[in-house]
Amino acid sequence: MVAIPPTIKIEGFLCNRTCEIMGLAVGIDIGGTWIRVALGNSDAEILRRKSMPVDARSGASLLRQLESLIRFVCAGDLSLVDGIGIGAAGRLNVREGTIVYSPNTSLRDVNVKALEKRLRKPVTLLNDNVAAALAERSIGIGRGLDNLVYVGIGTGIGGGAVVDGRVLVGKEGNAHEMGHMIIDIEGRLECSCGGRGHWEAYTSGSGLPNFAKLLTERYGRNTPFLKEVRSQRIEAKDIFMAARRGDGFAKFVLEESANVNAMAFANLVDLYDPTVISVGGGVALKNPDLVIEPIADRLPKFAFNAPPAVVATPLREDAPLLGAILSVFEPSSCEPRD
Ligand SMILES: [Zn+2]
Incomplete structure (x- = not known):
């Protein structure tokens, strides 16, 4: 028997309708100036989004900003979210989940995997433009x-x-x-x-x-x-x-x-x-x-x-954001191979 997908309604979805959804993910694009966050489905259709300037005062302030934006786009309910994909500018260590150094924001050694504990969801980190390439391959x-x-x-x-x-x-x-x-x-x-x-x-x-x-x-x-x-x-x-x-x-x-x-x-x-x-x-x-x-x-x-x-x-300015959403559904595409 074919499993019936959950039918959910979250107030504030851009589509503003009851959506039948097989899987949801939060995608995040941390650029040199802006941070863009969106809730999307496995086809990278965006359901709810928010953008604001990056809070780069410290790693802790960035993590706080990320958590609050994730909760915002999920309307406080992450129960149907499969995971969080983060595309970030700068030098990364994706094995550890660390933004090692981002020249345009001066952020150093920010471990975004810390969000896994706070939100109880897997977090995938990849370069923002690699995320964009992933989106181009899949839907662009x-x-x-x-x-x-x-x-x-x-x-x-x-x-x-x-x-x-x-x-x-x-x-x-x-x-x-x-x-x-x-x-x-x-x-x-x-x-x-x-x-x-x-x-x-x-x-x-x-x-x-x-x-x-x-x-x-x-x-x-x-x-x-x-x-x-x-x-x-x-x-x-x-x-x-x-x-x-x-x-x-x-x-x-x-x-x-x-x-x-x-x-x-x-x-x-x-x-x-x-x-x-x-x-x-x-x-x-x-x-x-x-x-x-x-x-x-x-x-x-x-x-x-x-x-x-x-x-x-x-895909316009959304290319990295859409790739970050897609990375949740194909994490093996974004992992280093030994
Ligand atoms: Zn350089």
């Missing part, structure tokens, strides 16, 4: 594909890869910290991690303003935006706005940025030979015409392997 652009790469260009730069159908994980869960790949042998800019010449230091949301400052030396003319960059603190979004206004220097910065991104993507193409590279992250998704399309145009010039399609992720 890579559905049915065995080889794909996901790249997130947001506050930082990170990624995940599926090769021959397997999500690559690495010995401790840090298989593709591609944002810390060295793309400048002169190491002119310092990365948020303290290393020099890393990709993230040049074209991520946090890196672009410094890259613009560096490029003021090379640009021969004066423009209103160049003066601004020399005299005040700017943000990445100011560069895109100035380029859209037609400022020559801002356009030059984005051209140079596209070259750097295309070289880094070429490295990924030659490492993983993907059929498709899907691109997410706030900087790319808000400016696909100025970030994603120029990479696709330049890729054939830099890659040795046949260039793949380069597209914006159809």
